[in-house]
Amino acid sequence: MTSPTTATSTGSPLRGLLSVESPAVATAGVGLFADALRGQAVTVAEADWQPPMPGTEADLARVMADARRAEANATAYARLIASTAELCDVKQAKDALGLERGTFLHAGPPIDWERASGPLRGAFIGAVLFEGLADNAEEAEKKLAAGEFTFEPCHHRDAVGPMAGVVSPSMWMYGLRDEVHDAWSWCSLNEGLGKVLRYGAYGPEVVDRLHWMTDVLGPILQQSVRATGPFDIKSILAQMLQMGDEGHNRNRAGSLMLLRELLPGMITADASSNDIAEAVRFSGANEHFFLNLGMPACKLATMAAHGVPGSSLVTTMARNGTDFGIRVSGTGDEWFTGPANTPQGLFLGDYGPDDANPDIGDSAITETAGIGGFAMAAAPAIVKFVGGDVPFALRATQTMYEITLGEHPMFQVPILDFRGTPTGIDVVSVVRTGILPQINTGMAGRVAGTGQVGAGLVNPPTECFPAALAALGRAVPLA
Amino acid sequence: MSITHVDVRRGAYHDSVTLLQVSRTVADVDGVEAAQVAMATELNVEVLSGMGFDVPEGAGANDLVVAVRAADEDGVAAGIAAAEAALSAKSTTPSGGFGDPPPPRTTAAAVRAGGADIALISVPGRYAATEALDAIGAGASVMLFSDNVSVEDEVMLKDAAAAADVLVMGPDCGTAVVGGVALGFANVVGAGPVGMVAASGTGAQQIMCLLDAAGVGISHCLGVGGRDLKTAVGARSTRQALAALAADEGTTSIVVVSKPPDEEVLADLETYAAGLGVPVRWATLGSGRPDLTSAVEAVLRAEGRDVPEWPSWVAEGDPEAGSVAGSLRGLFCGGTLADDAMLLAADALGDIRSNIPLRDDLALGSDMRDDGHLVIDFGDDGLTQGRAHPMIDPTLRMERIAAEAADPTCGVLLLDLVLGFGAHQDPAGELADAIRAAKESARAQGRELPVVVSVTGTESDPQGLTRTGETLAAAGASVFLSNRDATRHALSFLGSTR
Numbered sequence: 001m002t003s004p005t006t007a008t009s010t011g012s013p014l015r016g017l018l019s020v021e022s023p024a025v026a027t028a029g030v031g032l033f034a035d036a037l038r039g040q041a042v043t044v045a046e047a048d049w050q051p052p053m054p055g056t057e058a059d060l061a062r063v064m065a066d067a068r069r070a071e072a073n074a075t076a077y078a079r080l081i082a083s084t085a086e087l088c089d090v091k092q093a094k095d096a097l098g099l100e101r102g103t104f105l106h107a108g109p110p111i112d113w114e115r116a117s118g119p120l121r122g123a124f125i126g127a128v129l130f131e132g133l134a135d136n137a138e139e140a141e142k143k144l145a146a147g148e149f150t151f152e153p154c155h156h157r158d159a160v161g162p163m164a165g166v167v168s169p170s171m172w173m174y175g176l177r178d179e180v181h182d183a184w185s186w187c188s189l190n191e192g193l194g195k196v197l198r199y200g201a202y203g204p205e206v207v208d209r210l211h212w213m214t215d216v217l218g219p220i221l222q223q224s225v226r227a228t229g230p231f232d233i234k235s236i237l238a239q240m241l242q243m244g245d246e247g248h249n250r251n252r253a254g255s256l257m258l259l260r261e262l263l264p265g266m267i268t269a270d271a272s273s274n275d276i277a278e279a280v281r282f283s284g285a286n287e288h289f290f291l292n293l294g295m296p297a298c299k300l301a302t303m304a305a306h307g308v309p310g311s312s313l314v315t316t317m318a319r320n321g322t323d324f325g326i327r328v329s330g331t332g333d334e335w336f337t338g339p340a341n342t343p344q345g346l347f348l349g350d351y352g353p354d355d356a357n358p359d360i361g362d363s364a365i366t367e368t369a370g371i372g373g374f375a376m377a378a379a380p381a382i383v384k385f386v387g388g389d390v391p392f393a394l395r396a397t398q399t400m401y402e403i404t405l406g407e408h409p410m411f412q413v414p415i416l417d418f419r420g421t422p423t424g425i426d427v428v429s430v431v432r433t434g435i436l437p438q439i440n441t442g443m444a445g446r447v448a449g450t451g452q453v454g455a456g457l458v459n460p461p462t463e464c465f466p467a468a469l470a471a472l473g474r475a476v477p478l479a
Numbered sequence: 480m481s482i483t484h485v486d487v488r489r490g491a492y493h494d495s496v497t498l499l500q501v502s503r504t505v506a507d508v509d510g511v512e513a514a515q516v517a518m519a520t521e522l523n524v525e526v527l528s529g530m531g532f533d534v535p536e537g538a539g540a541n542d543l544v545v546a547v548r549a550a551d552e553d554g555v556a557a558g559i560a561a562a563e564a565a566l567s568a569k570s571t572t573p574s575g576g577f578g579d580p581p582p583p584r585t586t587a588a589a590v591r592a593g594g595a596d597i598a599l600i601s602v603p604g605r606y607a608a609t610e611a612l613d614a615i616g617a618g619a620s621v622m623l624f625s626d627n628v629s630v631e632d633e634v635m636l637k638d639a640a641a642a643a644d645v646l647v648m649g650p651d652c653g654t655a656v657v658g659g660v661a662l663g664f665a666n667v668v669g670a671g672p673v674g675m676v677a678a679s680g681t682g683a684q685q686i687m688c689l690l691d692a693a694g695v696g697i698s699h700c701l702g703v704g705g706r707d708l709k710t711a712v713g714a715r716s717t718r719q720a721l722a723a724l725a726a727d728e729g730t731t732s733i734v735v736v737s738k739p740p741d742e743e744v745l746a747d748l749e750t751y752a753a754g755l756g757v758p759v760r761w762a763t764l765g766s767g768r769p770d771l772t773s774a775v776e777a778v779l780r781a782e783g784r785d786v787p788e789w790p791s792w793v794a795e796g797d798p799e800a801g802s803v804a805g806s807l808r809g810l811f812c813g814g815t816l817a818d819d820a821m822l823l824a825a826d827a828l829g830d831i832r833s834n835i836p837l838r839d840d841l842a843l844g845s846d847m848r849d850d851g852h853l854v855i856d857f858g859d860d861g862l863t864q865g866r867a868h869p870m871i872d873p874t875l876r877m878e879r880i881a882a883e884a885a886d887p888t889c890g891v892l893l894l895d896l897v898l899g900f901g902a903h904q905d906p907a908g909e910l911a912d913a914i915r916a917a918k919e920s921a922r923a924q925g926r927e928l929p930v931v932v933s934v935t936g937t938e939s940d941p942q943g944l945t946r947t948g949e950t951l952a953a954a955g956a957s958v959f960l961s962n963r964d965a966t967r968h969a970l971s972f973l974g975s976t977r
Contacts, residue, residue, distance in 0.1 A: 013723040026589035029601030045593025048582040
């Protein structure tokens with residue numbers, strides 16, 4: 001919102017409107033008027049106007065007239081882009097988050113076993129087995145169904161988890177710190193692709209790998225970070241966008257840059273050379289190694305933007321495989337949820353659309369912070385992984401400018417002449433335009449234990465946004 | 480037995496003017512008996528069901544209905560194909576080039592994309608305040624063509640605009656000319672020293688055209704919306720517009736034109752205007768105040784100009800003055816032209832019923848019928864919900880002309896026709912046909928029906944004033960540039976009822 005000025009302070013009234021040689025005109029509505037202006041050789045910018053989401057007129061009017069909103073959004077946005085993200089530590093979840101035995105974190109908004117999808121159930125089963133809380137999958141499932149364990153969203157502990165996002169007390173986590181806002185965010189270590197816990201697989205190879213990560217990889221990474229860190233993750237994000245990554249489903253450059261930082265400390269860690277070699281091989285072979293650092297970096301940014309009264313900036317988008325939920329800066333910790341959509345995209349091997357589970361994971365935090373699907377134009381090669389074509393990738397990023405508050409000063413897209421990525425989703429703009437955030441995502445198998453079946457493109461369910469808008473409307477102080 | 484097809488396309492929005500054109504295109508397809516392509520607003524669903532199309536439950540204002548009735552399957556298919564071709568031709572073409580950005584989707588985005596000074600907003604009324612606030616926030620002045628905006632929203636928008644030092648022209652603002660750019664409905668007039676502030680669209684056009692006929696050009700015409708001089712709005716935009724014109728080097732005098740204002744607002748405004756250092760003259764309609772033409776004549780005299788003879792084309796063969804029984808029927812597209820005519824006619828005829836009555840007790844019922852004198856403004860909010868303005872979509876008025884011709888209590892028809900940008904490209908041809916048909920149908924009943932048309936336009940308008948006048952005169956109508964003269968001519972046929 002432009003700052004108010006008075007007629008007397010600017011010399012010429014109405015911002016000099018009557019002195020303009022040939023005023024330029026923007027139009028919204030009847031196309032005939034734009035045509036009539038073009039007929040007079042006037043410069044016309046015609047909005048491709050569409051009605052807002054149905055039934056939102058009153059809430060839009062109330063929220064847009066909220067005198068606090070412009071400044072609140074400016075504050076939230078400034079905090080979002082000012083946040084820093086340095087990898088400062090690696091710890092087990094029980095130490096990092098005080099996670100109690102028998103409590104499991106998961107991706108997305110709150111959910112119970114009854115409504116949990118296949119991949120989330122599979123990940124819970126695998127985590128129960130990994131923690132030694134059951135001897136076999138049947139027993140684990142029975143105990144889970146009986147309500148013997150506690151579930152909690154990662155987001156409620158300032159953490160994030162990709163896909164199922166299941167975190168148990170013994171798992172190691174990266175700790176990232178935002179120096180400006182004095183905050184920490186945590187994320188588990190990436191297990192690689194294929195049959196992995198986060199995609200709902202829980203077979204012996206999955207659990208064995210988790211044990212190796214706990215016994216070998218975690219301690220080596222901890223020594224490396226403590227000896228040679230901290231490492232500036234936000235800076236890697238900025239660089240990788242200029243190297244063809246978008247930070248959600250393409251993390252190749254980021255993973256290599258991260259490994260470059262970690263290697264000296266890993267090699268000199270107090271561990272056997274065989275273990276070090278395996279840890280380095282495992283990390284280097286995983287092109288999504290960096291995802292679990294990009295996500296908490298984004299979480300730190302959106303945490304900083306959260307809690308500004310009157311702000312309509314989205315600070316969380318997360319899915320648990322059943323529900324998609326958003327949270328908004330000006331509406332506190334309330335989740336606004338709708339049924340998660342099923343991604344459209346490309347499938348691994350013989351898998352097809354019928355095998356895919358609805359959208360799952362906290363990784364949409366990347367889009368919430370202005371990268372991932374929002375930075376797709378920076379990563380045209382990704383269309384070979386998630387579907388679509390290169391013009392689509394360019395259009396996706398450019399369309400997101402319509403629903404965001406700003407352009408990220410550090411995250412830039414070379415092909416768009418280094419324009420900053422569209423950052424800070426505004427609930428009001430989403431409702432007005434009907435444009436839904438573009439998310440790039442992995443696809444988990446619908447059946448527990450399957451693992452990854454593909455990758456693709458997905459949008460949040462529409463209803464999250466009118467619900468959040470209504471809550472913003474209720475929060476507007478009476479004039 | 481004809482075949483009916485109705486399908487609903489969710490979330491496929493097009494504006495009402497575009498859909499009007501699409502509907503006409505489809506209706507013209509060979510084999511198609513009836514067609515309507517419209518958003519499923521309450522009103523349109525009513526219209527559709529009146530045409531015999533059943534719209535499925537659950538269709539809403541954001542959903543497009545394509546309804547076609549034809550003699551056979553081929554006709555239906557041809558109709559649907561024509562609808563689709565017309566819709567895809569009308570939809571904003573996404574920029575074709577590789578990597579070109581998609582078109583802006585909100586008014587503020589368009590303002591930023593085009594570096595716009597003014598945003599012309601004509602979205603349906605219930606969405607208009609949102610878009611206007613958005614444009615103000617982006618630093619642009621707003622011409623708000625949309626009607627059906629609440630007075631509370633109007634005040635809110637005008638206060639926000641004043642704080643941002645921009646102007647809200649509207650809501651329901653049909654006409655503005657800024658820096659030579661005609662916005663909305665406006666006539667092609669020369670540049671000159673007279674600035675205009677208009678709480679009336681067609682009133683402003685009438686004055687612009689009369690000034691043009693007298694050889695006087697205008698600097699700017701700033702619309703302010705028809706309610707600006709009402710107490711609830713308190714001339715918020717008028718004051719801003721007056722101050723801006725007073726500070727404008729190209730403006731040496733100002734004319735304020737308005738539908739009947741609230742007295743105390745006008746009094747305050749006159750005091751305010753007296754301190755501006757530029758002569759401000761008033762064409763503010765009301766009982767006991769000059770009509771639009773007389774106001775222009777006063778302006779011309781004050782400027783030391785001659786008052787010309789206003790152009791007219793008088794029909795031959797009409798009944799003699801004072802010889803016609805029956806009542807005055809004024810069917811207008813321009814609200815201020817209707818007010819102007821009513822005020823003049825009321826002096827001669829007494830009470831006139833209307834949907835925009837001079838007194839509350841003269842309001843027409845919802846059937847819009849009365850045996851006595853009546854004037855209808857087809858551009859009023861109540862008649863434009865869910866449809867385009869009658870200057871774009873004349874259907875309702877055309878139907879009423881035919882109905883009046885068949886009504887023995889109708890003594891004389893008084894019509895208006897507004898030319899210029901934004902108006903129908905060949906309005907005279909269509910209206911001339913309707914006038915001929917009306918006169919014939921009255922004649923068939925043994926009545927001679929005089930028809931008088933008040934044409935607001937200039938020679939430089941795309942439709943041409945003289946061309947229009949001659950076309951209408953050839954159909955048997957008397958045509959006047961001056962709305963006053965047109966009204967007086969119509970009144971002359973009626974025997975004095977007072």
